[in-house]
Amino acid sequence: MEKTSKNTFYITTPIYYVNDIPHIGHAYTTIIADALSRYKKLAGYDVFFLTGTDEHGQKVEKSAAEKGLKPIELADKVVGRFKNLWQALNISYDGFIRTTATRHEQGVQKIFKILLDKGDIYKGLYEGWYCVSCENFLPEDVREDDQGRKFCPDCEKEAGIVSEKTYFFRLSAYQKPLLDFYKKYPKFVRPKSRMNEVVSFVRQGLKDLSITRTTVRWGIPVPGDPEHTIYVWFDALHNYLTGIGYDLDKKTFERYWPADIHLIGKDILRFHAVFWPAFLMAAGFPLPGTILGHGWWLKDESKMSKSRGNVLDPHVILDTLGPDPLRYFLLREIPIGLDGNFSHEGFLHRVNSDLANDLGNLVQRTLTMISKYFGGLLGDVAPENESDGHLREEFERKKKTVLGYYDDYALNKVLEEMWTYINSVNRYLADNEPWKVAKDPEQKHRLSRILYQSAAAIRTIAVLLYPIMPDSMNKVWDLVGEEGSIGEQRLANLHFEDLPADRSIKKPSALFPRVDLKDFLEEKKAEAAPKIQAVKEDKMEQITFDEFKKMDLRVAEILKAEKVEGTDKLLKLEVDIGTEKRQLVAGVADVYTPEDLVGKKLIVIVNLQPAVIRGVESRGMLLAAEIDNKAVIPFFGPDVPAGAKVK
Ligand SMILES: [Zn+2]
Structure with a gap:
């Protein structure tokens, strides 16, 4: 697409999901964007480089509850981790958009309303396979087995057919406009093989897209119909508009839109190359220049993901060698578009x-x-x-x-x-x-x-x-x-x-010290594995079930928390164990502040003999994992009552 001003360059990364942990894959995408953005600046362009985080949706709601956090608290934490990684990798972005920001939520609602008034969004009945356990409709591509059943790809439980009211986006109306557009701009998707994939998908016909949910609370409410929240993908894609000031800062928005490059992983190609241009056409925006799809970094030949547990934490490398060796390696090793195996x-x-x-x-x-x-x-x-x-x-x-x-x-x-x-x-x-x-x-x-x-x-x-x-x-x-x-x-x-010959040249210092493989791998192993104080199985005596039953383990809610004076590690807690209030002393102050703990629910052994610790009576003990000599407390979600028995 042509821009009115030839001298600007707008590049984006996908916004990263806060239910994820930052790993080499995220680093790779963002390093590509950073390198292209720095290059364009050197080439004299007025550049805007946008990155950010995708924070709504059921999975975030659920993981937050599991950690005893509010969704926004989980999002804040993960945003911090992404920002730390970008700093360690020397990423110089111009904007960071969070989908929970008011400017984003209002922008999405405004566009939703425009499309609704225009008739490109309409209310209808959605019928689909639904997983009760995950409270989610199954993706379209899940196949029926030979007995006509479908199973949830997330939890593997059998799904049923459910129908609910939903808002649809009229994607079917955009089949021809999209095909015309691809024909006119054959380099819209790169590499070329991915363009072909997209064209053949659209040629097969497009169904209207359900873009709201009534089962998800952690999302942007549909304007005028707050029973429904906007589906995360419709919400997330619009970050590319709200991140440069859509509806708030007309000057900046018009200076940079349309984007020159949306950098993406191949797994989100359809959203960016089919749905996104259709949304933009419907709302009357010019379309982006290029969707640049990169490959994946594999570890042991499979894609890195949190659920596979094979993610590589880049901090291990960055702490030892700084950002440039990793930036160099990731960009040198594979062409954008192909997969690489990290070793x-x-x-x-x-x-x-x-x-x-x-x-x-x-x-x-x-x-x-x-x-x-x-x-x-x-x-x-x-x-x-x-x-x-x-x-x-x-x-x-x-x-x-x-x-x-x-x-x-x-x-x-x-x-x-x-x-x-x-x-x-x-x-x-x-x-x-x-x-x-x-x-x-x-x-x-x-x-x-x-x-x-x-x-x-x-x-x-x-x-x-x-x-x-x-x-x-x-x-x-x-x-x-x-x-x-x-x-x-x-x-x-x-x-x-x-270079003037009379310029004073400095004495060099080592730029890239050699790294010994054996030492590096050993250090890496030592750093990566937290020193878990595992108790050796053979040293532990076996107990009978009756002995176990003697322990009164219960869910307790923390009502008050304060530091025990004159100590670094001790907190005095008042907890509700269902039948009464108790006072305990816990050695967790080096990890948790009193504010962290008030309102949280955890497991307490209630019938432990009382003890006096630093002059304070403790009647019971909380349970926590010990990692690197630090406590990690497992918390319950809000729907577990204090006093519930743990067995
Ligand atoms: Zn499920």
């Missing part, structure tokens, strides 16, 4: 061979020689000979190719091409042997030229790699005597000979 061995091999050897050594050697032979100041350089000229010309060619790849979002090709350039500079040094030239005082200007060519090349490498490794390339920028951040530079002004 620590593969990762460390790239860190050591590409970053520490090829690039790190080049910078190290060059700057060390400039410092050693010239005290950091090259001064007069001999005129270029043929080999010097070739290196400079190679930069001009590489710059063109690399920018072409960036423009084509082919970040793995950018890196492949950059490494051929880095290797050329390494070869140039090997051919010209500055360490030998240095032995002949007559050749001082020649030596100065060789090191100048190498330093000038390093300076250009820093700029071209900056979108992918901003942190370490800014360090190189500083080492070659430049000021500020590369982010303030413009690619159009990047020339090989911009």
Whole structure:
């Protein structure tokens, strides 16, 4: 699609679901968006990079209840974790949208109302397979078994057919407009194979889409009919509008909409390539430029997901190595669109061979020689000979190719091409042997030229790699005597000979230290596994059921909580155990504040012999897991009454 202003670039990540835990997969998507956004800024565009979180829906409601939290409290916590990860990965977004923000909720309601008035949303009866246990309609693609039954994909229980009033979006009316649109813009979905998938899906015919639920409370109410909440997908997709000020900040909204790239994982292709453009057409918005679908990072050949329990926590790597090795690896290893298999061995091999050897050594050697032979100041350089000229010309060619790849979002090709350039500079040094030239005082200007060519090349490498490794390339920028951040530079002004020969060059410090695989994996293992104080089974005596029955375990509600004075770890609690109120002392103050606990329900052993702890009487004990010497208390949801027996 054409934009009115040619100089803006609006890129989005999907908004991440707060029922998830942030992992390498989220990191990957967001790193791609960050690299493209930084590149476009260097290329002189006025960029807006939006990310955020998807916070409504039944699953969030349910997990929050399981943790004894309100849905918004769970969302706040997870938002914090995502933001921490973006900071650790050096992600520089321009906007962060949460679907629970008023500006978003009001925007979605407004669009809902527009479509309702227009007749593209209408009220009808939805009949479908429904899982009573999950309180949810089954997805369309769940198949009947040979006895005509369907089973819930989440809990595997048998589903029944249920009908309920719902609002439909008239998707069927958009089959032809969508097919016409795909024909006119065949690059709307990339890679091309995914475009073909979408076209054949739409050709098969489109059914109207149920976009509200009466069974979900944690959602945006339908305007004028609050029995219904808006289905999370209809709600979530509109973040791309509300995140840049739809209906509130007309100027910003019109400056950036339509989006240039919606970056997505292939599992949400249909929502973005079929439903989203149909919603936008219905409401009269221009359509986005490109839906860029990337592949998945697999671990042990399967998709990482919370439910499979095979997610990789990027913090383990980030704490040890900083953001750039991971940013480099994820973008280098696979083309956008294909799946990759993550292994620590593969990762460390790239860190050591590409970053520490090829690039790190080049910078190290060059700057060390400039410092050693010239005290950091090259001064007069001999005129270029043929080999010097070739290196400079190679930069001009590489710059063109690399920018072409960036423009084509082919970040793995950018890196492949950059490494051929880095290797050329390494070869140039090997051919010209500055360490030998240095032995002949007559050749001082020649030596100065060789090191100048190498330093000038390093300076250009820093700029071209900056979108992918901003942190370490800014360090190189500083080492070659430049000021500020590369982010303030413009690619159009990047020339090989911009490095003045009388510039003072700094002594290098190791950019990418080599990592020993064995040490790294051992450290990683030690950090990843919390030191669980597991009791060895063979040391525990077996007890009879009658002995177990002697324990009076009950659900208790915490009424009051305060710190025991003069201690760091102890809280004095007043709890309701159903039949009476009790006072207990618990060693959990290092993990939970009194505010955390009041109103919470947990398990207490009621008939334990009373004890006096630090002068305070304790009649009973709460149950908690011990992880890393810290208590983790299991809480019940609101519908479990105090006094309920636990057995
Ligand atoms: Zn179910």
